Amino acid sequence: MRESIKDKVAVVGAGCSKFGERWDTGIEGLIREATTEACADAGIEIKDIQAAWMGTFLGSQTVEGALPTGMLLSQSLQTQFIPVTRVENACGSGQEAVRGATYAIAAKAYDLVLAIGVEKLKDTGFGGLGAMFPGRWEPVYGAFSTGPGRYAMAATAYFAKYGFSPEDGKRMLAEIDVKSHYYGVRNPRAHLRREITVEDALKAPMIAWPLGLYDCCGVTDGAAAAILVPAEEAKRYRDDYVTIKGLGVGTSPGWFKEREDFDFTSWLATEAAAHQAYDEAGIKDPRKELDMVENHDCFSIAELIASESLFLCEHGKYKKEFTDKRAYYHDGEMPVNVSGGLKSFGHPIGASGTRETYEIYKQIQGKAEEPSRQIKNVRLGLSHNQGGHPGKFICGVVIYGAP
Amino acid sequence: MEGIISYGAHIPIYRLSREILNQVWGGRGKGEKAIANVDEDSMTMGVEAARNCLKGIEKSSVDALYFASTTPPFKEKQSASIMAAALDLREDIIAVDLTDSLRSGTIALRMALDAVKAGSAKKVLVVASDCRIPPPNSALEPLFGDGAAAFLIGEGGIAVEIEGSYYLTSEFVDMWRMEYDKTTRSWEDRFIRDEGYIPHFQKAVSALLKAHNLSAKDFAKAAFYAPDARLHSDMAKRLGLDAKTQVQNPLFDQLGNTGTAFAPMILVGALEEAKPGDRILLANYGDGADAHVLRVTEGIEKIKDRRGIKKNLESKLMLDNYGKYIKFRSLMQFAETTDYRPRTSLPQLWRDRQWVFRFHGHKCKKCGKTQFPMQQFCMYCQAPEEFLEEIPLSDRKGTLFTFSMDERAPVVDPPNVLGVVNLEGGGRFFSQMTDRDVNNIKVGMPMEVTFRRIHDALGVHNYFWKCKPVRE
Numbered sequence A: 001m002r003e004s005i006k007d008k009v010a011v012v013g014a015g016c017s018k019f020g021e022r023w024d025t026g027i028e029g030l031i032r033e034a035t036t037e038a039c040a041d042a043g044i045e046i047k048d049i050q051a052a053w054m055g056t057f058l059g060s061q062t063v064e065g066a067l068p069t070g071m072l073l074s075q076s077l078q079t080q081f082i083p084v085t086r087v088e089n090a091c092g093s094g095q096e097a098v099r100g101a102t103y104a105i106a107a108k109a110y111d112l113v114l115a116i117g118v119e120k121l122k123d124t125g126f127g128g129l130g131a132m133f134p135g136r137w138e139p140v141y142g143a144f145s146t147g148p149g150r151y152a153m154a155a156t157a158y159f160a161k162y163g164f165s166p167e168d169g170k171r172m173l174a175e176i177d178v179k180s181h182y183y184g185v186r187n188p189r190a191h192l193r194r195e196i197t198v199e200d201a202l203k204a205p206m207i208a209w210p211l212g213l214y215d216c217c218g219v220t221d222g223a224a225a226a227i228l229v230p231a232e233e234a235k236r237y238r239d240d241y242v243t244i245k246g247l248g249v250g251t252s253p254g255w256f257k258e259r260e261d262f263d264f265t266s267w268l269a270t271e272a273a274a275h276q277a278y279d280e281a282g283i284k285d286p287r288k289e290l291d292m293v294e295n296h297d298c299f300s301i302a303e304l305i306a307s308e309s310l311f312l313c314e315h316g317k318y319k320k321e322f323t324d325k326r327a328y329y330h331d332g333e334m335p336v337n338v339s340g341g342l343k344s345f346g347h348p349i350g351a352s353g354t355r356e357t358y359e360i361y362k363q364i365q366g367k368a369e370e371p372s373r374q375i376k377n378v379r380l381g382l383s384h385n386q387g388g389h390p391g392k393f394i395c396g397v398v399i400y401g402a403p
Numbered sequence B: 001m002e003g004i005i006s007y008g009a010h011i012p013i014y015r016l017s018r019e020i021l022n023q024v025w026g027g028r029g030k031g032e033k034a035i036a037n038v039d040e041d042s043m044t045m046g047v048e049a050a051r052n053c054l055k056g057i058e059k060s061s062v063d064a065l066y067f068a069s070t071t072p073p074f075k076e077k078q079s080a081s082i083m084a085a086a087l088d089l090r091e092d093i094i095a096v097d098l099t100d101s102l103r104s105g106t107i108a109l110r111m112a113l114d115a116v117k118a119g120s121a122k123k124v125l126v127v128a129s130d131c132r133i134p135p136p137n138s139a140l141e142p143l144f145g146d147g148a149a150a151f152l153i154g155e156g157g158i159a160v161e162i163e164g165s166y167y168l169t170s171e172f173v174d175m176w177r178m179e180y181d182k183t184t185r186s187w188e189d190r191f192i193r194d195e196g197y198i199p200h201f202q203k204a205v206s207a208l209l210k211a212h213n214l215s216a217k218d219f220a221k222a223a224f225y226a227p228d229a230r231l232h233s234d235m236a237k238r239l240g241l242d243a244k245t246q247v248q249n250p251l252f253d254q255l256g257n258t259g260t261a262f263a264p265m266i267l268v269g270a271l272e273e274a275k276p277g278d279r280i281l282l283a284n285y286g287d288g289a290d291a292h293v294l295r296v297t298e299g300i301e302k303i304k305d306r307r308g309i310k311k312n313l314e315s316k317l318m319l320d321n322y323g324k325y326i327k328f329r330s331l332m333q334f335a336e337t338t339d340y341r342p343r344t345s346l347p348q349l350w351r352d353r354q355w356v357f358r359f360h361g362h363k364c365k366k367c368g369k370t371q372f373p374m375q376q377f378c379m380y381c382q383a384p385e386e387f388l389e390e391i392p393l394s395d396r397k398g399t400l401f402t403f404s405m406d407e408r409a410p411v412v413d414p415p416n417v418l419g420v421v422n423l424e425g426g427g428r429f430f431s432q433m434t435d436r437d438v439n440n441i442k443v444g445m446p447m448e449v450t451f452r453r454i455h456d457a458l459g460v461h462n463y464f465w466k467c468k469p470v471r472e
Helices: A027-042 A070-076 A091-105 A147-162 A166-185 A200-201 A229-238 A268-281 A300-309 A317-324 A349-364 B018-025 B043-054 B079-086 B104-118 B189-211 B229-239 B259-271 B300-304 B311-315 B323-329 B346-351
Strands: A011-014 A049-056 A082-085 A113-120 A206-209 A221-230 A240-250 A293-294 A380-389 A392-401 B002-010 B014-017 B034-036 B064-069 B094-099 B125-132 B148-155 B160-169 B221-224 B281-286 B288-296 B360-364 B388-392 B398-406 B414-423 B428-433 B447-454 B462-469
Touching: A011 A091, A011 A200, A011 A229, A011 A349, A027 A070, A027 A221, A027 A349, A027 B462, A049 A070, A049 A091, A049 A349, A070 A082, A082 A091, A091 A221, A091 A240, A091 A380, A091 A392, A113 A349, A147 A206, A147 A229, A147 A300, A147 A380, A147 B034, A147 B414, A147 B447, A166 A300, A166 A317, A166 B094, A200 B125, A221 A229, A221 A349, A268 B125, A293 A349, A293 B160, A300 A317, A300 B259, A300 B360, A300 B398, A317 B414, A349 A380, B002 B043, B002 B104, B002 B259, B002 B288, B002 B300, B014 B018, B018 B323, B043 B064, B043 B125, B043 B148, B043 B414, B043 B447, B064 B079, B064 B104, B079 B094, B094 B104, B094 B428, B104 B125, B104 B148, B104 B160, B104 B259, B104 B281, B125 B259, B148 B259, B189 B229, B189 B281, B189 B288, B221 B229, B221 B259, B229 B323, B259 B281, B398 B428, B398 B447, B414 B447, B428 B447
Parallel strands: A049 A082, A049 A113, A293 A380, B064 B094, B064 B125, B221 B281, B428 B462
Antiparallel strands: A011 A221, A011 A240, A113 A221, A206 B398, A240 A392, A380 A392, B002 B148, B002 B160, B014 B034, B125 B148, B160 B288, B281 B288, B360 B388, B398 B414, B414 B428, B447 B462
8 A cells, every 4th residue: 555545535425226126217217316316415416527437247237248338327327428437346346436436536537526336137037146157257167156056155164164053053144134134124225124033034945055035135226326526625515524444455366265275264355355444544453443334245144254354253253243242233332234234225236335335424424214223423334345256256345434 | 818908887876766657657667767967968977987997097098989879969079079088088099979879889899899909909998878868658768767888998908808799780670769859769669579679689699609609508697688678588588598597687677778878787787796707698789789708807806896887776866756857858848047048168168178178187386286277377376387287186086165055046956056175185176066965965075076067058068077975
């Protein structure tokens, strides 16, 4: 790091579409919904945006093989010939948009930029994620390895390493599911809004053993956007702006789950990204210093291992430090995913990174939609967004805070 | 002296009970038959039989591969060439598919022997395998089974001498498949019996015995083809064989009629029980008939560790319903997926052929670590390619490090079990798990690798390796 990004760039507006199965709107509508809210929140108009970064994995996937360009954004918003950069880091694409926009502001290239993440998954005609077919990366190697199948191997490995029986392990995960749904109900824009019990989670149909239905996020449409400006100009837009304290991205060498010393329970890309971001933000004891964490809980086991790999507790101590203490609730010692998370709020692939920005921004302002899940006195929040699967991650961490 | 140096066999892990066919279609069939797994075909089954046959034998000593089958997976494109790569044979060999006749296997034996005698090859691998699909609700359905056998033919160190053979070729038509047929057609069974099987078979065997001045009582065992169990015991009587002592069990109630592989597999069954000095009658039928006098030598004792027939029969999983069988063989039209179609890339597979087909990995000369797949840089110490030494890994067993069972993956036989296997001596294989009992998978269990068909994206069979629990 040459110089920390801390407090150089501010978020002065944020917007988030309703997440869910959005039969009523296309990807263009999702982009408009999130951007319009973000602009209104910042008190600006679309024409004030000088440049934009858009994170999306595959756009709307309606044309096989056709990947979106920056023009998806310009067309949706009718921006007139401004630079638009489309970025992609699989499920970590949203945060990559924030990162690009942040550095552009820090480089003093622009006065005001848009970072947006978006994904339209429900126009394809099938229930699951479509991108996991043989031939996308390799014709035969790893064929038919889906997200659930790959993450579930981390659960099996975690149970084996730390001596959980499948029953005890699943119960620990079920507690995470219950919490996710608890907050999904308390978030009007969330996709899944129904409370469940531990028994519901344990009895649910199997998706990828040992992960059941409630251990997995759904398939969701959505977009979330943020308006970024230089920190020194933030006051022109609002008093309760939020600044970026640290950024980190860890890109796995790709061939890593193939290494015999990789045990699936300690995620090195996540740890690398966390180290980078903590160094920039000057955080020494994340569990003590962070007031909230939004981590990439596409699966219950992902929330668990990500929490450990972000150093919120020691490896193997999750049950003691989170489950038993109920620390991850909004009134707990270390709130995690009180938005409902990817699990219940929804995980439109490219949108999740900026959706986390939205949640932390609102929490710091004390404006969590549905006050019953407002965390008290949030000064510092961590957003964790990762693409890929255990052993093959691109992981991003952004730390946001009050100025 | 020329003859059989080694043998091997493969019987797929799945069995279909004839009770299930009775429930679906009526009938009173008994016993069970072997059914290729969804990711198996005649070629991959042949690979398994051949690996079994080549156990402990230097692969680079094989000079030719003859693959006999009526069901090679491609109509145009040689299967033997893919098989040779999966077996990690040399490039400068002759490989050929011998197809269209149920006697292709015994014809291949003779061609192999001729090549060895002529001196154009020292060792020839003969593989016979079939995965014939009977028409649903037909007399053939309970009858047909799937399997493969392999023999290494060569000079010196032989386990079985082929003392003499008699070949008879006939234009007789009894069973066939047209260019567009998926399932086998046949004429009336009485016609086949009276004008086909019995006269042709007897003629070949009689001619052989006469030429060698032998009679039925000179044989310790007879391993021979018959269309079904009744005709098999009928033929034993006609040949004057003692049913109790001289007839090798044709396994109709455990294996089924495995077509091209049938007589070769029954021969493997006979050889694994044979003693030095035993004389064995081998006889085959289809487009004529052939018969052979075999003499077992002392060399037989050295190859008793082959999986052969007995061990393969003992290890099995029951296919518990007919719907699954229909899906395995793709015998019904299912809803078209609106999902993305799998894709493939032949240039990519070609570039990666050393690990995709041969299952070679890398050993780093700098840090000593073994890795799979082959790399551009060592995945442990990032040493460049010149430090990476190519090594074969397909014979390594391993242990299961972690796994999951995906119920929603778009595979024909869910759950799609993913397995991470640490190979003994180094290397880790991230793979699909096949031939597995989903109720009995545990971290730490012993595993091995097997060559299978992964998918048929873009209308081409795409093959690769999978892991499977070690088959005891």
